[in-house]
Amino acid sequence: MTTTDETRTDLSQEDYGVLLGGTDHKSVGAFCLALAFLFLLTGGVLAAVFRTQLAQPKLDVLAHKPYLQLLTFHGSFSFFLFLLPAWIGLAFAIVPLQLGAPRLAMPRLAALTAWLYVGAAGFLIGTAFAQKGAPTNGWSMDYPVPIHGIGGHAVDLWILGVGLAAVATVLGAVNLLTTALRMRAPGLTLARTPMFTWSVMVSSAVFLLAVPVLIAGLIVLYVDHHMGAHVLRANRGGDPDVWRTLFAFFAYAAMWATVFPALGVVSEIFPVFAKAPLFNRKTAMFALAAAGTLAFLGFGSELAGDPAIPQTLFTITSIMILGPVALVMLTWLATVALKRKPPALKAPMVQALGLLTCLGLALPAMAVMEALARGGAGHQSQWWVGAWHQLLVGVATFGILAGLYYWAPKLWGRHLNAGLGSLQMLAVVGGVDLAFIPLLIVGAQGMHRRATTFSSDSWTAANLVATIGAYLLAAGVALFLLNVVVSVVLKRGMVATDDPWEGDTLEWATTSPPPAHNFDNLPEVRSSRPVHDLREAEGKDTTGGPPPEPSPELVEANA
Amino acid sequence: MSVAEETLALEAGDAPVEAARPRGISNVATLLFVAADFMVLxxxxxxxxxxxSQSFTWPPVGLGTYLPTMVALTMGMTVITVQWAVWAxxxxxxxxxxxxxGITIFFALAILNGQWYGLAHLKFGVGAHPYGTFVYVLTAFHMLNVIAGIVVLFAVLGRTVGGEFxxxxxxxxxxxxxxxxxxxxAGLVAFAVLYLHP
Structure with a gap:
C-alpha cells in the first residue's frame, strides 16, 4: 500500500541515531548503554588498580591520597555513570516494545536524558584536572563532608556532575513511568504488564522520589562548599549529618532500585526457558512493589552510629526488604521446579543462573550486616563493601548482562555468542564470589571500609583472594565486551529470528530488530503472555503440520 | 481515532502504529515531575x-513578614486564577x-518581583548563618520554579491565542x-517554614 510505504520511509528517516539528534527509543537506549559500559570498564579498571594496593600488607602501589581519589572515581563512575544510565538505557530500549507502543511517551526528553549523562560524565572526569586534584571524600562525599574550603573546585565539579546525572535519572524515570501508565497496548492491563516493565516501574518510582532528595542535599552541599555557608559546619551552628542523612536516604533507596530491574529480567528469562508461566506472578509483582516501598524505610541503617537515628527500627526495616526479594527468587525456582523438566540452557538462562547464585549469597550477607548495624562495625567495615557489591555487581550489573543476552535480537538483530557467554558467566560468578566474600571475613575482623593499606598478617590471605577476584571480575566484563564487539560490531553473531526464544511478551511479536515504528501488527492481548497465546492459537490451526522452514535469507546469513 | 479503531486499522494493515498521540501524557508526566520536584522541597x-534543632536561638535575626505575606497572598490568588483558566x-x-x-501571568511576575526585592534587601549574606542560608535557598528554589512556571504559562497563553485548545x-x-x-x-510551604513557624 503506497500510503503505508511512504509513512514508513518518513519514519525510518528518523532512525539516524541519537548522535545526530535522533529520538528513536532503541538508539537512545543503546547510546545510554554504550556510555554506561564505558564507565563500567573504567570503574572496573580503577578497582583493579586499588585492589592491587591491598593485595599484600603495607604495599606502596598507591599512596593514601591517590588511593582515595581512585576510590571516589570508582564509586562515582560505577553508580552515577554506569548503573543509573545502564538501567535507564535498557528500559528505554525495551519497555516500549514490551508494551506494544511505537515509542516512549516523550522521545525528545529521552534524548535529553542521554545527553545529560554525557554532561555528567564530562564534569566528573573534569574533577581529575582541578587545581588541588580529584576529590578524596568517597562516592558519598562524606569522608569527610567537604565543608567550605575542603577539596577545592574538584568538589564543585563533582556536585555539578552528580547533579546532572540525578536530573537525567529523574527525567528518565518520569518518561518511563508515563510510558508504562499511558502507552500500553489495548488489553495490556497493569496486572498483565510484563515483569521487566513492572520492575522498571517500581524502580522508576523509587528513583523519582529518592533522587530529588540527593538534589536537595547537593544544593545544601554547594552553598556550603562554594558560597561559604555553614549549614554543614558543626562549630558554626550547622550539622554535617544533614548531608549524610539526605545522601543515605537517596543512596539506600537508589541502590536497591538498581537491583529490582535485575529481578525483573530474571523473572522474564526463567519462565521463557522453562516454558511455563511465572509461578504466582501476582505475588512476584506484589513482592517487587513491597520491596520498592521498603527501599524508602531502611536508610537509617546506612547511618549506623549516629545517635539521632532510631537504629532498632531501621535494622528491622532493612532486614524486612530482603523478604520480598527472596520471595521473587522463590517464584523463579518454583516455576522451574513445578515444570518437572530442566529449562533450556541457552545463553540468557545461563546468565540468569549465574545471577541466582550471586543473589543467594548476597541476601544472607546483607541480613547479617543489617542485624549487626547497631554495633556500628558492619557499615564502616569491608563487610559493607562485600555485601553491597554482591548485590550491585552480582545482581544489578549481572542483570544488565543477562538482559542484553536475552534482548540482543531486539537491540541488534543478532545473538551474542553463547560459548563466550558461558565462559564470561563463570568469570563473573567466580569474580563476585572471590572478590567480595573475603571482604566479609576481613570486614568482620574490623578492616575499615576505606582502609588504604593494612598491616595485619591475618588479613593477608583474604585480601589476596579478593584482589584475584577483582581481576577475574574485570576479565569477565572484558569477555562480555569482547562478545559484543565480535557478535555485533564485527557482525559475527548468529542472525536472530523474530522470536528466537519463543518468548511470551509483545517484544517478540515484531521483527528482530524492530522497525522504527516498532510494530506492523499487534497481537490481541488477553493475558500476560500474548505472544505465547498467539503461538498456541496458530499451533492449533496447523495441528500435525511440519514446523515452518527458516527463510532463505536467514539460512544464508548464518552460513 | 479511538484506541479500538486504531487497533482495527492496524490489523487491517492500513497504517503503521505511529498513531495519534495518546491522551493524558502531559498531565501524567507533569504530575510525576511535580512529585519529584516536591521531594527536593x-x-x-x-x-x-x-x-x-541544633540551635539555641532561632531565628538568629527577625525578618519583616509584610512583604512575604503579600507575596503569599498573591500566590493564593493565582491558585484561583489558574483554575479559572482550566474551568473556562x-x-x-x-x-x-x-x-x-493573562491575570495569572501578571500575578506570577508580581510574585517574582516581590521575592527578588525581598532577597535584594536582606541585611545578611547567604553564608551569615544557617537560617539565612535557608532563607536564600528556599526562596531561590521557589523562584526558579516560578520562572519555569512563567515560561510554561506564556507558552500556553500563546497556544490559546492560536486557538489550539x-x-x-x-x-x-x-x-x-x-x-x-x-x-x-512550594512557595506557601517555604513561607510557612521561614516566616510563620521559623
Missing amino acids: IGLVAGYYAVR ISRDDQRTTLAAL SADDHDTLTAAAIFWQFCNV
Whole structure:
C-alpha cells in the first residue's frame, strides 16, 4: 500500500541515531548503554588498580591520597555513570516494545536524558584536572563532608556532575513511568504488564522520589562548599549529618532500585526457558512493589552510629526488604521446579543462573550486616563493601548482562555468542564470589571500609583472594565486551529470528530488530503472555503440520 | 481515532502504529515531575529543621513578614486564577481563558518581583548563618520554579491565542496549571517554614 510505504520511509528517516539528534527509543537506549559500559570498564579498571594496593600488607602501589581519589572515581563512575544510565538505557530500549507502543511517551526528553549523562560524565572526569586534584571524600562525599574550603573546585565539579546525572535519572524515570501508565497496548492491563516493565516501574518510582532528595542535599552541599555557608559546619551552628542523612536516604533507596530491574529480567528469562508461566506472578509483582516501598524505610541503617537515628527500627526495616526479594527468587525456582523438566540452557538462562547464585549469597550477607548495624562495625567495615557489591555487581550489573543476552535480537538483530557467554558467566560468578566474600571475613575482623593499606598478617590471605577476584571480575566484563564487539560490531553473531526464544511478551511479536515504528501488527492481548497465546492459537490451526522452514535469507546469513 | 479503531486499522494493515498521540501524557508526566520536584522541597525543609534543632536561638535575626505575606497572598490568588483558566477552557470559552491566563501571568511576575526585592534587601549574606542560608535557598528554589512556571504559562497563553485548545483537548493547559499549582504549594510551604513557624 503506497500510503503505508511512504509513512514508513518518513519514519525510518528518523532512525539516524541519537548522535545526530535522533529520538528513536532503541538508539537512545543503546547510546545510554554504550556510555554506561564505558564507565563500567573504567570503574572496573580503577578497582583493579586499588585492589592491587591491598593485595599484600603495607604495599606502596598507591599512596593514601591517590588511593582515595581512585576510590571516589570508582564509586562515582560505577553508580552515577554506569548503573543509573545502564538501567535507564535498557528500559528505554525495551519497555516500549514490551508494551506494544511505537515509542516512549516523550522521545525528545529521552534524548535529553542521554545527553545529560554525557554532561555528567564530562564534569566528573573534569574533577581529575582541578587545581588541588580529584576529590578524596568517597562516592558519598562524606569522608569527610567537604565543608567550605575542603577539596577545592574538584568538589564543585563533582556536585555539578552528580547533579546532572540525578536530573537525567529523574527525567528518565518520569518518561518511563508515563510510558508504562499511558502507552500500553489495548488489553495490556497493569496486572498483565510484563515483569521487566513492572520492575522498571517500581524502580522508576523509587528513583523519582529518592533522587530529588540527593538534589536537595547537593544544593545544601554547594552553598556550603562554594558560597561559604555553614549549614554543614558543626562549630558554626550547622550539622554535617544533614548531608549524610539526605545522601543515605537517596543512596539506600537508589541502590536497591538498581537491583529490582535485575529481578525483573530474571523473572522474564526463567519462565521463557522453562516454558511455563511465572509461578504466582501476582505475588512476584506484589513482592517487587513491597520491596520498592521498603527501599524508602531502611536508610537509617546506612547511618549506623549516629545517635539521632532510631537504629532498632531501621535494622528491622532493612532486614524486612530482603523478604520480598527472596520471595521473587522463590517464584523463579518454583516455576522451574513445578515444570518437572530442566529449562533450556541457552545463553540468557545461563546468565540468569549465574545471577541466582550471586543473589543467594548476597541476601544472607546483607541480613547479617543489617542485624549487626547497631554495633556500628558492619557499615564502616569491608563487610559493607562485600555485601553491597554482591548485590550491585552480582545482581544489578549481572542483570544488565543477562538482559542484553536475552534482548540482543531486539537491540541488534543478532545473538551474542553463547560459548563466550558461558565462559564470561563463570568469570563473573567466580569474580563476585572471590572478590567480595573475603571482604566479609576481613570486614568482620574490623578492616575499615576505606582502609588504604593494612598491616595485619591475618588479613593477608583474604585480601589476596579478593584482589584475584577483582581481576577475574574485570576479565569477565572484558569477555562480555569482547562478545559484543565480535557478535555485533564485527557482525559475527548468529542472525536472530523474530522470536528466537519463543518468548511470551509483545517484544517478540515484531521483527528482530524492530522497525522504527516498532510494530506492523499487534497481537490481541488477553493475558500476560500474548505472544505465547498467539503461538498456541496458530499451533492449533496447523495441528500435525511440519514446523515452518527458516527463510532463505536467514539460512544464508548464518552460513 | 479511538484506541479500538486504531487497533482495527492496524490489523487491517492500513497504517503503521505511529498513531495519534495518546491522551493524558502531559498531565501524567507533569504530575510525576511535580512529585519529584516536591521531594527536593521536602529534602530542603528536612535539612532546615535538622539544623534548627541544633540551635539555641532561632531565628538568629527577625525578618519583616509584610512583604512575604503579600507575596503569599498573591500566590493564593493565582491558585484561583489558574483554575479559572482550566474551568473556562473546559467550557470552550477562549476569551475568559485568555483573561484568566493573562491575570495569572501578571500575578506570577508580581510574585517574582516581590521575592527578588525581598532577597535584594536582606541585611545578611547567604553564608551569615544557617537560617539565612535557608532563607536564600528556599526562596531561590521557589523562584526558579516560578520562572519555569512563567515560561510554561506564556507558552500556553500563546497556544490559546492560536486557538489550539478546546473543551475536548486541553491537556497541555491542564498540565501547565498542575505545575503552577505546585509552584504555589512550594512557595506557601517555604513561607510557612521561614516566616510563620521559623
